[in-house]
Amino acid sequence: MSLARTWSVGLAGVQGAMVEVEVDLASGVPTVVLVGLPDAVVRQSVDRVRAAVVNSGHEFPLRRVTIGLSPAAMPKQGSGFDLALAVAVLAGAGVVPRDAVTDPVLLGELGLDGSLRTVRGVLPSVLAAAAAGHRQVVVPADNADEAALVAGVEVLAAHSLSEVVGHLAGRARLRGHVRRPGPPERPGPDLVDVVGQAAGRRAVEVAAAGGHHLFLTGPPGAGKTMLAERLPGLLPPLDERAALEVTAIASVAGTLPAGSPLATRPPFEAPHHSATTAALVGGGSGHIRPGALCRAHRGVLFLDEAPEFPRAVLDSLRQPLERGQVTIHRANGSATFPCRTQLVLAANPCPCASAAGDTACTCSPLERRRYQARLSGPLLDRVDLRVDLPAVTRAAWLDGLAPPEATAVVARRVQQARAVSARRLAGTGCALNSQVPGRLLRERWPIERRALVLAERALERGALSVRGFDRVWRVAWTLADLAGANRPGPEQVAEALGMRLQRVAA
Numbered sequence: 373m374s375l376a377r378t379w380s381v382g383l384a385g386v387q388g389a390m391v392e393v394e395v396d397l398a399s400g401v402p403t404v405v406l407v408g409l410p411d412a413v414v415r416q417s418v419d420r421v422r423a424a425v426v427n428s429g430h431e432f433p434l435r436r437v438t439i440g441l442s443p444a445a446m447p448k449q450g451s452g453f454d455l456a457l458a459v460a461v462l463a464g465a466g467v468v469p470r471d472a473v474t475d476p477v478l479l480g481e482l483g484l485d486g487s488l489r490t491v492r493g494v495l496p497s498v499l500a501a502a503a504a505g506h507r508q509v510v511v512p513a514d515n516a517d518e519a520a521l522v523a524g525v526e527v528l529a530a531h532s533l534s535e536v537v538g539h540l541a542g543r544a545r546l547r548g549h550v551r552r553p554g555p556p557e558r559p560g561p562d563l564v565d566v567v568g569q570a571a572g573r574r575a576v577e578v579a580a581a582g583g584h585h586l587f588l589t590g591p592p593g594a595g596k597t598m599l600a601e602r603l604p605g606l607l608p609p610l611d612e613r614a615a616l617e618v619t620a621i622a623s624v625a626g627t628l629p630a631g632s633p634l635a636t637r638p639p640f641e642a643p644h645h646s647a648t649t650a651a652l653v654g655g656g657s658g659h660i661r662p663g664a665l666c667r668a669h670r671g672v673l674f675l676d677e678a679p680e681f682p683r684a685v686l687d688s689l690r691q692p693l694e695r696g697q698v699t700i701h702r703a704n705g706s707a708t709f710p711c712r713t714q715l716v717l718a719a720n721p722c723p724c725a726s727a728a729g730d731t732a733c734t735c736s737p738l739e740r741r742r743y744q745a746r747l748s749g750p751l752l753d754r755v756d757l758r759v760d761l762p763a764v765t766r767a768a769w770l771d772g773l774a775p776p777e778a779t780a781v782v783a784r785r786v787q788q789a790r791a792v793s794a795r796r797l798a799g800t801g802c803a804l805n806s807q808v809p810g811r812l813l814r815e816r817w818p819i820e821r822r823a824l825v826l827a828e829r830a831l832e833r834g835a836l837s838v839r840g841f842d843r844v845w846r847v848a849w850t851l852a853d854l855a856g857a858n859r860p861g862p863e864q865v866a867e868a869l870g871m872r873l874q875r876v877a878a
């Protein structure tokens with residue numbers, strides 16, 4: 373019996389799981405049998421492996437080859453098992469010593485010529501390998517920087533199956549890869565470029581301080597996109613854990629930039645309104661990929677011209693946003709991705725999108741109302757801040773003649789407010805005002821009756837839903853945190869109410 377085992381990693385969402393590849397060579401009619409729930413791509417990998425082995429100058433054993441992938445119950449997707457399969461076959465045939473393959477984790481797709489090609493999800497795979505106690509990983513050269521983000525594992529970068537075989541057979545050792553420093557991150561867009569728009573600037577500051585979802589309306593050119601793009605710059609830089617999460621998602625999505633630096637800044641995703649539910653939330657056939665919502669994890673998802681998105685697509689965002697994660701089911705398995713994402717919606721006040729604002733608009737009041745009603749109530753109900761941006765007029769420009777505050781200045785205030793709320797909320801599992809359940813908030817952090825008069829009146833009038841009332845409460849606390857106040861007063865409640873009831877003129 374010629375039995376050999378190698379290690380690789382399978383992915384479920386952004387979680388890697390160790391996969392053991394077992395190869396048994398037995399006498400009998402030359403054939404290859406694959407067991408252990410491989411998907412179509414893994415099945416094709418047998419043909420790739422055979423060609424790669426032969427084109428690397430080795431013989432593919434003319435025996436009965438049984439290949440098992442375990443745990444059997446875990447669905448195996450993608451082409452990342454090629455290298456582990458090929459090496460297991462060669463170890464079974466005695467080309468590679470069997471005891472040389474007990475530790476290293478082998479990742480990579482093989483070309484027919486035996487070249488080793490990059491795969492997605494190397495970062496989460498190497499994290500899983502390290503967690504499972506493996507000390508060495510072999511990865512395609514172009515994935516080496518990404519793999520080397522993980523501490524405690526030696527990364528060997530290879531260009532071909534021959535190199536890997538030479539290394540394992542002890543003929544030509546691969547050297548441990550040392551991460552090249554990535555290019556310095558370019559600074560993101562700065563608030564100093566946004567002239568005027570005091571209400572819009574205030575809204576992004578409050579959104580950043582409390583983690584509130586934001587809805588901006590206003591005519592084209594009012595600066596909705598400019599403001600949304602500047603929100604990530606106000607959020608604190610990613611800590612190590614968040615950075616690994618964000619980078620791992622990009623790795624699985626295949627959007628990790630060359631040189632694969634660790635993401636340090638909150639991501640910003642702005643899908644077009646023609647995006648499908650799969651593109652937005654995640655999906656795809658075969659390998660399940662995270663959508664824009666998950667790629668914006670720990671950052672900002674910006675939906676410009678939100679009413680143009682199909683209703684079903686917008687509705688698909690609701691639950692994941694509440695839960696902070698999304699699970700996508702497919703016939704061949706499911707995948708869960710984190711999506712603690714801050715949402716920014718933007719809309720023109722009407723379908724004609726007249727740049728001049730109300731004066732040149734040709735839409736009837738009914739058309740305007742219909743257009744705004746396209747945004748679903750339940751989704752909007754989760755948006756704490758709604759701000760109507762006026763067209764940037766000459767007056768606004770003159771207003772803005774005082775130099776606008778830069779991102780760094782506003783970000784400092786945001787950070788202070790976040791520190792205050794994190795201290796107050798310690799022990800609740802929440803760090804931001806937007807995360808606190810309404811009841812808990814009202815019980816533990818009451819607001820004085822006299823401060824609440826306006827909000828209670830809006831509730832009685834029906835201008836505010838009960839959920840909306842809680843959201844005003846949350847925003848009022850964020851405003852108090854920004855103001856350095858002990859608790860919200862009438863001023864903060866009034867401002868929070870203003871940011872909630874803001875409606876585009878119908």
Ligand SMILES: [Zn+2]
Nearest residue numbers: 722724733735
């Ligand atoms: Zn119009």
